[in-house]
Amino acid sequence: ATPISIMVASGRGAQQGLLFKDAAAIEAMRDIDTLVMDKTGTLTEGRPSLTSVVPLGSYTRSQLLAFAASLERSSEHPLAKAIMTAAQEEHVHLLDAADIHILAGGGVSGHVSQNNIAFGNERLMATLGVALDPDTLAKADVLRGEGATVMTLAVDGKPVGLFAVSDRIKSDTLSAIVDLKASGLHIVMLTGDNAITASSVARALAIDEVHADVSPAGKAEVIGALRKQGRRVAMAGDGINDAPALAVADIGIAMGQGTDVAMESAQLTLVKGRLSGILHARSLSQATVRNIR
Ligand code: ADP
Numbered sequence: 556a557t558p559i560s561i562m563v564a565s566g567r568g569a570q571q572g573l574l575f576k577d578a579a580a581i582e583a584m585r586d587i588d589t590l591v592m593d594k595t596g597t598l599t600e601g602r603p604s605l606t607s608v609v610p611l612g613s614y615t616r617s618q619l620l621a622f623a624a625s626l627e628r629s630s631e632h633p634l635a636k637a638i639m640t641a642a643q644e645e646h647v648h649l650l651d652a653a654d655i656h657i658l659a660g661g662g663v664s665g666h667v668s669q670n671n672i673a674f675g676n677e678r679l680m681a682t683l684g685v686a687l688d689p690d691t692l693a694k695a696d697v698l699r700g701e702g703a704t705v706m707t708l709a710v711d712g713k714p715v716g717l718f719a720v721s722d723r724i725k726s727d728t729l730s731a732i733v734d735l736k737a738s739g740l741h742i743v744m745l746t747g748d749n750a751i752t753a754s755s756v757a758r759a760l761a762i763d764e765v766h767a768d769v770s771p772a773g774k775a776e777v778i779g780a781l782r783k784q785g786r787r788v789a790m791a792g793d794g795i796n797d798a799p800a801l802a803v804a805d806i807g808i809a810m811g812q813g814t815d816v817a818m819e820s821a822q823l824t825l826v827k828g829r830l831s832g833i834l835h836a837r838s839l840s841q842a843t844v845r846n847i848r
């Protein structure tokens with residue numbers, strides 16, 4: 556690539572809200588054949604809201620929300636924001652929390668008023684040795700059938716409530732995927748969310764391949780495996796949990812409204828957070844590389 560054509564391309568890209576890190580990024584974009592995307596915050600708005608709280612014991616909705624929000628105050632995850640918003644709207648009184656531990660792609664745990672509290676997915680519950688009985692699992696699956704993400708609240712090792720949170724698909728996601736698929740890309744969803752929720756969203760979006768229940772390290776492994784199969788992989792994501800995967804892809808693409816960590820790990824940032832930016836970035840890199848050969 557000549558320096559001039561690369562400069563022109565990065566200038567044009569910047570006007571359209573496409574920030575390439577360097578010349579290599581512009582060239583890498585041309586050759587990709589597989590596009591892997593995170594779900595929450597990439598395909599969806601990333602502004603989920605709390606749709607229901609299902610008590611499993613004697614705690615009231617407001618008590619359950621107080622426990623969850625007291626932990627989530629320390630997290631920047633979009634799911635945490637959904638809990639904080641609900642707690643505020645319902646005037647829930649927050650409690651002091653200590654020994655907070657955040658498990659990326661899992662949830663949060665810590666001490667809240669002398670209790671051991673954990674809030675997150677089934678991977679977090681398994682890690683902490685919280686057993687979920689068949690009845691609880693069945694209730695969670697009912698909520699997931701609608702595309703909701705379900706989190707369990709555990710107090711002192713026992714599940715006491717289920718929280719369902721729903722996140723709208725971005726208005727331009729489907730049309731962008733239709734265009735990206737038509738351009739020949741194989742489309743993959745990679746999410747830390749569970750399989751039922753993931754496939755309900757994937758079905759609505761005509762996504763070719765789904766990997767659910769994947770930890771942040773696992774996301775990087777899936778990208779590595781795709782590359783070993785000879786695929787040239789672009790990975791788009793927004794969260795801290797996506798950073799390892801963004802770093803190992805042929806090109807990592809960060810959503811502009813996402814976390815700083817994602818943008819630092821990526822070679823292309825879509826300032827507007829719109830997936831159609833990937834299509835524009837690809838045309839731009841194809842035109843640039845064609846010009847200089
Ligand atoms: P995605 O890959 O869809 O962006 P993440 O990897 O960030 O999702 O999270 C995967 C799952 O881990 C979430 O669906 C949720 O169940 C759980 N989780 C992650 N962070 C939190 C949190 N702060 N509070 C509660 N649950 C969380």
Ligand code: MG
Nearest residue numbers: 593595596794
């Ligand atoms: Mg995400």
